[in-house]
Amino acid sequence: MSSATDFLYEETCRVPVLSDPSKTLSLVLTVPPAVHADHFTHGLGPATNRLAVLLHGLGSHKNFGFNPGLASALSREYGLYTARFDFRGCGDSSKCGKDGRTIDEDVEDLDSVVEYFQSGGHRGIKLAVELICAHSRGVVVMFNWTLQRQQRGKPLVYTLINCCGRFDGKGMQKRVERNHPDYKEKGGYYLSGYVEGKYRDVWIPTTEVMSTSAQDMNKLKGLDKMVQVLNIYGSEDEVIPPEDKYMYHEVLGQRSDLSIIEQAGHNFYGLTVCDNLESTEYTLGDGTVTINGTTYPLHRRRKVIDYTGEFRERVLQWLSPQQSCERFYRNTLYIDAHTPRWVEVEGIANFRDLGGWCVGATKRVRPRLMFRCANPTNVTAKGRKTLEELNIRAIFDLRSAEEREEYGHLELAHATNFHIPAFDSNLSPSQATSHYLYLLTCWSTYLQVYKDVLATGTGAFRTIFEYLRDNPACPILFHCTAGKDRTGVVGMLLLLLAGVDPWIIAREYELTTIGLRPDHEHIRAKFYTALEKMSDTRVKQQLFETVARGRENFSVHEDGFRNLISSRYEALRATIEWVDEKYGGVERYLREEVGIEDLELVRAQIVENMAVQG
Incomplete structure (x- = not known):
């Protein structure tokens, strides 16, 4: 396997400031290595169309400290484009105004970078911002930008990393007064900062100090509860008071995690020479x-x-699929105080409510209307009673005729069972392993399967959407075998039509990683049996090589099985992007491919005002 330095692709560009395009921001974009190299053979993260943005602190610049190494790691491990830039008045960007580098100006700089990439400013590729990682003063900018987006009803970035951020802005003023007691009389003070290629004395006017000192991050109590935050600090931070990290953690509550690197200072270096x-x-x-x-x-x-290497590893671990999924699961267990998202239906795995997700600031997907699950045919008498209590009126079975014949189907009093295969043939992951090469290979190849579902499942989708349109307040249950792939695509279409943010939709899909755990051993047994029944050694070896794609030590039995039962967030994000690219968005797909004209009526049935509490 090649070393990390063999795959470093970076481009420089200048991003115009939104309010004054004559001013520009100097930016370095790290491109995912998998854009240029085969990610299978080189052990790279598959390339995505998502972006991480790194923000520097006071007197700093885009290439300071941990920024370049973190940018490279995010692009290499997770396939993210990573942008790091100089704020105005710093590094190689245009100069700031007479008031110095104010928080408002920094927020506009970040907004300029986000809009530039989201609008396809880089080679026409539209990049969705997945993550913002900010250091020191940049943390205040990151949170202010997020709160402003929230107030304006714009799409949020739900994954934020606070590296040594100041909580109480007054602490900045105290620090300046301590180090420069005469700064008010002089109208400011000099700070060593990196500007135009070298470190030099930079004038910091009083207005800049006041801009930072006025910040009180208690306002984060109003931050959208879906936003996830990692607060990471050095235990020996010589700049930020030790209580600030705990104040962030306290205000943000369960949506945040606190990580402390022992013996590290403000920039994640030791303090002893x-x-x-x-x-x-x-x-x-x-x-x-x-x-x-x-x-x-x-x-x-x-x-x-x-300690920047340890810092980098902690960030990568926090962003890992396992931890990201567990965080989302933990933070979304309840739709509201009285309504659990997951419903324990004895004999059925992966059973959960598709409702409750916010649609803008005032609406949400109607709870207790749409449920999804894995194969329901092993439901017990107790489980049946639960289904009756949920008042299920229609069951939509997306499995093939072969699957339905082998496993049977669910009959429920007062409910109609619709058999609506999403595929033309049997493609069950536990029965037809050879047809599921894409699911065995990697999350990045899932898209090929989901393209097929979207192409062949239009009749099935039309049946579900028309039922919801014509039968208001009649709860439905939809499922396939694992409640993962075909079921996941249906859930995606419903939530996209409702207007739920794509980040939430893909995270909801990923919850199947947890919901399917009770069935893992059963699926594993079926999978291994299918492999053992392949008597033709040559065909079997060819299958293994096709799935391995040149990866050393890749085991179809272990690695392939893990891929088979996975529900990676990235797979559904790629599918949502495909719907936009191929069909022009979910509404055009539903109208022109599925044949549903009155989408507003369907949407009205599945969305409700927040004030309506079930």
Whole structure:
């Protein structure tokens, strides 16, 4: 496998400021290596059309500290485009105004970058912002920008990383007064900052100090509850008061996680210089220092322990599919105080309510109207009673005739069972492994399967949407075998029509990762049996090689099975993008491909005002 440095693709560009295009922001864009190299053979994250934005702090610049390494890691591991830029008055960007670098101006700079990429400013590719990671002063900018977007009803970025951010702005004023007691009389003070290619003394006017000092992040209590935040600090931060990290964590509540890197300072470096070759407290090596038997990387110029690698690993771990899914699951267990999202129906896995998701600021998808699940035919008597209590009136079975014949189907009193195969033939993951090469291979190849579902499932979708249109307040249940792929596409179409944010839709789909766990061993047994029944060794080996795609040590039994039962967020985001690209959006798809004309009536049946509490 090639090293990380073999796959570093970066481009520089200048982004015009929205209010004054004559002013521009200097930006470096790290391109996912998988855009240029085969991600299978090189162990790279599949390329996406999503963007991470990195924000620097006071007196800093786009290439300071952990930014370049984090940008490379995000692009390499998760296939994200990653943009890091200089705010006005910093680095190589245009100069700021007479009031210095104000928070409002910084917010506009961030908005300019976001709009530039979302509108296809980079080579015509529209990139959706997935993540913002900000350091120090940049954290205040990130949160202010997010709150402004929320107030204006614009799409949010739901994943934010706070690196050593200041909570109480007054702390900034106290710090300046302590270091520059005469700054008010002089109208400002000088700070060493990186501007136009080198560090120099930069004048910080009093107005800039006041802009930062006026910030009180208690306003984050009103932040959208779906936003997830990682607060990551060094235990020895010499700039930000230690209580600030706990204040962020307290105000943000369960939507945030707090991670503290021991012995690290504000920039995730150690504070003790280690340059004495004769020291008895540590031993210096080639780019390392060993203390009490533990070896740490040493910053070659500063001669201090470099904790940026540990910082980077913690960020990558927090962003991992496993942790992201668990966070979303934990934060969405209840639709409201009295309505759990997951319903325990004995004998049926992956049973949950598709309702409750917000549509703008005043509406939501109607709860207790649309349910999704895995194969329901093993439901017990107790489970049947639960279904009756949910008042299910229609069951939509998306499985093939072969699956339905093998497993049977659910008959429920007062409910009509509609058999509406989403595929022309049997493509059950537990029965026809050879037909599911894409599902065995990687999340990135799931798109091929979902394209087929969208192409062949139009009749099935029309039946579901027409039923919802014509039968108001009649709860439905839709399912396939695992309640994952065909069911996931139906859920996607319903939520897109309702107007739910794509990030939430894809995270909802990913919940099947958790919901399907009770069936994992059953699916595994069926999968292994299917492999064992392949008597032709040559065909079997060809299958394994096709799925492996050149990956060393790839096991179809283990790695392939994990892919088969996965429900990766990225797979459905790619599918949503495909619907937009191929069909011009969900409404055109439903009108022109599925044949539903009165979409507003369908939407009216599945969306309700927030004031209506079930």
